[in-house]
Amino acid sequence: MPKLKHIMFSWLYLDKLLKGEKSLTIRAKKPNLKPGDLALVHSQGMILGKVRILSVQAKRLKDLGEEEAAQEGFQSVDQLKEALKKHYPHLKDSSYVYLIKFEWVERYDSPLADGEHAWPYALTPAEVAQLALSSGIELAEEDREILSLLAKEKSIRRAAVKLGGLSLRPLVRGVVRRAALELEKKGLLQRAASS
Incomplete structure (x- = not known):
């Protein structure tokens, strides 16, 4: 592709x-x-x-x-x-x-907004990426590629650099947020308890 x-x-x-x-x-x-x-x-x-x-x-x-x-x-x-x-x-x-x-x-x-909301989950974005890849939820091929890179690099910043530059951080954040929302809808991910 x-x-x-x-x-x-x-x-x-x-x-x-x-x-x-x-x-x-x-x-x-x-x-x-x-x-x-x-x-x-x-x-x-x-x-x-x-x-x-x-x-x-x-x-x-x-x-x-x-x-x-x-x-x-x-x-x-x-x-x-x-x-x-x-x-x-x-x-x-x-x-x-x-x-x-x-x-x-x-x-x-x-x-998809950059930094619109704080990360509300107990799992890190890299852990959410790994969960999304292994859970069987439906993902677009380009989202799957970005999540794989995030899971491997363990950092939104490093994944963005590998994709082409720091300016692509909003792209990585947006993809992992969408995956997190889908996991949450399916009951596979919960938000962190607010203090």
Whole structure:
């Protein structure tokens, strides 16, 4: 199975992402993405869902049009170019940018938040990962991979680094929290007694 990729978005685009008004992102650097890749969408420390990459195309900034502006969630191409130049101050009209078109595969009803709640269980996240893997609960393949890594590394931080960097800690936390909730629903995990 191909490795799950990640796309990070500025907080400025969070509302457009949540409303589904964005089906394109434009980046100044060539992305490590290709058509068919699945990627988790991150913004503001939250994982909003999963997208499929439809296309990746290089284009000069000056050649962007109204269609790209609309897909990016802007009213006009001038607004789009202004936002890009604010985000990437080094861009010139002759600079190449990379257009990444995507479609939502899964949008989480409640985005998975980073550090939204303290860990409420007596077991550590690594122990919960191990329990989830051995319990037979239904897990997506990418969740299974992340939980296996967490169980092996015994640390959310180390698992995130192995996945590609500390910025992926919210991803690891979100996966283990979902697994914990599923285990709790099935009566396989209890919350720690509150003092």
